[in-house]
Amino acid sequence: MKPRTRIKICGITQPDDAAYAVAAGVDAIGLVFYPKSPRAVSVAQAQAIVSKVPGFVTVTGLFVDASAAYIWQHLEAIPLGLLQFHGNESVHFCEKFKRPYIKAIRVRPGMDIRAAIGQYKTACGILLDSYQPGVPGGTGICFDWQAIPDDLDQPLIIAGGLNPDNVQQAIQSLQPFAVDVSGGVEKSKGVKDHQKILAFVREVASV
Numbered sequence: 001m002k003p004r005t006r007i008k009i010c011g012i013t014q015p016d017d018a019a020y021a022v023a024a025g026v027d028a029i030g031l032v033f034y035p036k037s038p039r040a041v042s043v044a045q046a047q048a049i050v051s052k053v054p055g056f057v058t059v060t061g062l063f064v065d066a067s068a069a070y071i072w073q074h075l076e077a078i079p080l081g082l083l084q085f086h087g088n089e090s091v092h093f094c095e096k097f098k099r100p101y102i103k104a105i106r107v108r109p110g111m112d113i114r115a116a117i118g119q120y121k122t123a124c125g126i127l128l129d130s131y132q133p134g135v136p137g138g139t140g141i142c143f144d145w146q147a148i149p150d151d152l153d154q155p156l157i158i159a160g161g162l163n164p165d166n167v168q169q170a171i172q173s174l175q176p177f178a179v180d181v182s183g184g185v186e187k188s189k190g191v192k193d194h195q196k197i198l199a200f201v202r203e204v205a206s207v
């Protein structure tokens, strides 16, 4: 049986966008807790967003080289189902919170992706995103999909520059466990475009 490709919409900042994404059928939403991001949310904003998300949809908290105290503070205040580490966190650090986590690896030309993933055996997924100097994520740029080895044994989440026009091609070429999108379904930074969310979900479903 060919499994359905899961969908995560990242960088949600508004409760209505979360509600729309859930109604459209996404599997997970992402909340950015990286203060320098234009999509960063406060604890209060995150609580308002989470109130629109029913069970069986995973609320993911995204951190970039945050302190353990900062992450604990968010875990205590917000019911996060999954942690996404988007910086240079070690496996030891990722495991410390005793929560399911995914590790983002930012792909740059010539990089040994297998080696970069190597230590994160306990991650429940590896998110491959584009490397851009000075920008840890949410770049809206695709990386070279050909660089991905085809025998990686952890669930792969493809991110970076996906949108309704290219997501089918990504799925057909890479057969990932999931796709992750932020800028490709926005009308402005942090504000999602509901028609683009719907188009994205439909494109994934029709592969």
Ligand SMILES: O=C(O)c1ccccc1NCC(=O)[C@H](O)[C@H](O)COP(=O)(O)O
Pocket: 010, 011, 032, 034, 037, 038, 039, 040, 062, 064, 086, 127, 129, 135, 136, 137, 138, 139, 140, 141, 159, 160, 161, 162, 180, 181, 182, 183, 184
């Ligand atoms: O969205 C941000 O501003 C951000 C900042 C710092 C680290 C990660 C960030 N976003 C991650 C994501 O939204 C996605 O996992 C991924 O990068 C896809 O983004 P996009 O290329 O915009 O679809």
